Amino acid sequence: MRNRSGRCDGFNRLVTQRVGALEESYLRRGRPLGEARLIFETRAEGAELRALRNRLGLDSGYLSRLLRSLEAQGLITVEGLVTVEGDSADRRRRRVRLTSEGRAELAAYDRLSDELAASMLARLSGHERERLLAAMAEVERLIRAAAIEIRVVSPNSAAARRCLAAYFRELAARFEGGFNPNEGDAAAEQEMTPPNGFFVLAWIDSRPVGCGGLRRVDKGVGEIKRMWTAPEARGQGVARRVLHELEALARDAGIETLRLDTNRVLVEAQAMYRREGYREIVRYNDNPYAHHWFERNLERPADPT
Amino acid sequence: MRNRSGRCDGFNRLVTQRVGALEESYLRRGRPLGEARLIFETRAEGAELRALRNRLGLDSGYLSRLLRSLEAQGLITVEGLVTVEGDSADRRRRRVRLTSEGRAELAAYDRLSDELAASMLARLSGHERERLLAAMAEVERLIRAAAIEIRVVSPNSAAARRCLAAYFRELAARFEGGFNPNEGDAAAEQEMTPPNGFFVLAWIDSRPVGCGGLRRVDKGVGEIKRMWTAPEARGQGVARRVLHELEALARDAGIETLRLDTNRVLVEAQAMYRREGYREIVRYNDNPYAHHWFERNLERPADPT
DNA sequence: CATGATCTCTGACTAAAGTCAGCGAATGGA
DNA sequence: TCCATTCGCTGACTTTAGTCAGAGATCATG
Known part of the structure; x- marks a missing residue:
């Protein structure tokens, strides 16, 4: 030390x-x-x-x-x-x-x-200069990552509602046919309170910059929903941290398998899920906005292939 | 940019x-x-x-x-x-x-x-923490290296004399039989003024922290002498920078081969010379304090073997 | 529509940071 | 030996940074 x-x-x-x-x-x-x-x-x-x-x-x-x-x-x-x-x-x-x-x-x-x-x-020589810039970028990236704090909150708290509203606005803008929060899985948030689920917010400098929820769908099975990162905070690993936190909460709650669905336009999200060890599976729900379904077994390490 | x-x-x-x-x-x-x-x-x-x-x-x-x-x-x-x-x-x-x-x-x-x-x-996770510490150390090392400035000065300038005096004191303390600047190669400094030689000082924050000299001994042959780094500035590549500067000056002066001698107790120096592409050769002078003699051809790159 | 909270702004402060001129002692060269 | 310079110190100053109390407008809520 x-x-x-x-x-x-x-x-x-x-x-x-x-x-x-x-x-x-x-x-x-x-x-x-x-x-x-x-x-x-x-x-x-x-x-x-x-x-x-x-x-x-x-x-x-x-x-x-x-x-x-x-x-x-x-x-x-x-x-x-x-x-x-x-x-x-x-x-x-x-x-x-x-x-x-x-x-x-x-x-x-x-x-x-x-x-x-x-x-x-x-x-500095050209080589040293490159190493310095790389090291500075690394320090910057990691210190920013260290500034991210994840906290479990009520999905009804003001900050949570703001994040969810921003999330829904973004979906409405990006989905090909728009998005109506009342279709799909309207009141999923209500199942995201302990002990049957969790809702977490990511904070940077006491500003909420991302969210994610977990609900139990069966004894050993949970579902990840409402994963979102504020545009100004993207590329810093916020979603990854949120996901890891939800996975840890799921493990503590005795959940072994996590599932999630996602829309085809959300390609960054799909890439992240794959990186984090999620594998594409067949349709498991009738969410009209979903095109891909993923699953991960929490017992196995998350090495991407 | x-x-x-x-x-x-x-x-x-x-x-x-x-x-x-x-x-x-x-x-x-x-x-x-x-x-x-x-x-x-x-x-x-x-x-x-x-x-x-x-x-x-x-x-x-x-x-x-x-x-x-x-x-x-x-x-x-x-x-x-x-x-x-x-x-x-x-x-x-x-x-x-x-x-x-x-x-x-x-x-x-x-x-x-x-x-x-x-x-x-x-x-941060343990892995990230290690990467951050490593990146911070790298930034620190390189910024410190960037703070080193090498300047050609007269070997009679006050700063040069202070460095030489400190160098001789150190030799006297470290050499097994002590050191007398009047034996060996007493007035070598006088040959270290342009155009036949050079004397350079390394500065950090406008404080001299190292020196080194070059004198011509033959048409295409030069000799490196008086290489020294202040104790408080060691491990930052000061001597390497001094050596590189002298090598560049030698090249400009049409020198192709550089030689130097060193005492057996100065093991760090020997290691550095080897790293910088110098090869041990047979005795070329009768310096009573020398135990090893090195040479490098400046035309060839300095890859250590 | 009353109430308490929030947001920006103003005036009146204090403390800290920094500048400038000059003094006396010590020093290093001509 | 003299003279310019350097070093640390003091007194008198200005500017910058930061605090506190309160006013007036606006907002959220019951």
């Missing part, structure tokens, strides 16, 4: 130094770091104040003042939320957007960040 | 976040970050004010004030340099040392750093 932490320790000190150098270079643009961070975190696509406050850990009063200052510099505009599809948006919430000058500043900050990285890479 | 920098960018933002979390946890010990950083950077072995000022980028007045505050808390003592071996030390310079209370505080900060790392690792 000491040994391993020792290694982390060196890494911590090293990156603290690099971050120090980065922030120093930001300061050279003649703007306090708080404002620079705000521009940087808003990005070109804009952001809600809420999100900025959480991500940067700012007091709401302080944030407000920083925004006024950036507004006075002509770098941002603050506006109410746009109403999406008749949904009357919460008119208390506000959204920051970079003006074109603001986007130019953001680009300048991005350039500084690039330059620091480049100056760091310049003295 | 954009693509690659894009990856760095994500990494930068990620570590900025982690560093933010780390500093927040430091603040929980109820001491301003500036003081905490100072304790952290002083480490158990103490440090010169100069070094602290450079590493942390502090104004000398500000540093002084921070030190007074830590002194008042009983965590550090500030004292003059100790005179080493009759060398009259510069009595303006001062050195910080942690008291036993200070070391306890340092340990507490180290623990916080460990805990953050552990909480980060906790959600």
Whole structure:
């Protein structure tokens, strides 16, 4: 442990130094770091104040003042939320957007960040450079994966309902003939409460970014349903973590066989199930939206073939 | 380029976040970050004010004030340099040392750093954890390597003389019969100035941490001498970088064959020369301190066998 | 439609971080 | 020996970062 932490320790000190150098270079643009961070975190696509406050850990009063200052510099505009599809948006919430000058500043900050990285890479050989970039990507991937937290929740909780609603909206958009949650398997969620089932949410930075449910269909048989990952969190192994959690819960509940169905357009999902040791089987239900049916025996390890 | 920098960018933002979390946890010990950083950077072995000022980028007045505050808390003592071996030390310079209370505080900060790392690792599987640690070690190693800078200097410059003096001290301590710089090859340094030779220093954070020299002994033949790495910078590839630089300079100067001699106790050096493509040859000089002689043809690639 | 909660904003603060000019002692070369 | 330089220190300052209480608008709920 000491040994391993020792290694982390060196890494911590090293990156603290690099971050120090980065922030120093930001300061050279003649703007306090708080404002620079705000521009940087808003990005070109804009952001809600809420999100900025959480991500940067700012007091709401302080944030407000920083925004006024950036507004006075002509770098941002603050506006109410746009109403999406008749949904009357919460008119208390506000959204920051970079003006074109603001986007130019953001680009300048991005350039500084690039330059620091480049100056760091310049003295390495091509081979070493590739290894460094690969190692950095690996660290990034794994730390992001470590930031995912899986928790069992009630399928009726507010966060769960938001995830399910987003899931159904996506199905309606992607399925060839649309999707009606009342057909298929309407009230499956109600069977996803202990002890006969579970519903889990995946969280990143206390934001729900994915879900999945398990219900018992027979003594030793369970079914996985409602597997979904928020678009902004894809490619980080969220669904895999959700699936593993459900499998562990199933094992604890004495379930040996897991089944699931899926639509033909959800090719990423099918690929993941195969990777995780699920094998295609014959139709076992009459879900009108399903085209493929999978099964896995939890006793056997999940080596993909 | 954009693509690659894009990856760095994500990494930068990620570590900025982690560093933010780390500093927040430091603040929980109820001491301003500036003081905490100072304790952290002083480490158990103490440090010169100069070094602290450079590493942390502090104004000398500000540093002084921070030190007074830590002194008042009983965590550090500030004292003059100790005179080493009759060398009259510069009595303006001062050195910080942690008291036993200070070391306890340092340990507490180290623990916080460990805990953050552990909480980060906790959600990963054993396999992933190992990959993360390996990737972090790789990033650390390569960034450290990238921080090494090699420059051609005069062998009479102050920094060069300091390195050579340290080198000779080390030889005197390690060689079985001691070492007298006046025997062997006394004034070799004088031949290490362009165009007939070169002397290079390796720098980390503008501190010289290693040296090496090249002199021409015949039309197409050169000799490598005075290869040394400071103890605190070993294991980071400093000597390898110095050697590569000298080889490149030799090539530019039309030298095809490089030779060198070494003492039997310098086993790390011998291993490095072999790794870098040098082959042992018969004695080519009468250096009384040499037991092994090596040679490499620069036309051939340096694959070790 | 009353009530409590939430969201942003303002004013009045405090603490921390950092800058600048200059002093006295020590040093290293001409 | 003199002179410019370096090192650490002090006092007087500014800027940045962050906190706290409360106001006004909006929202969710019974």
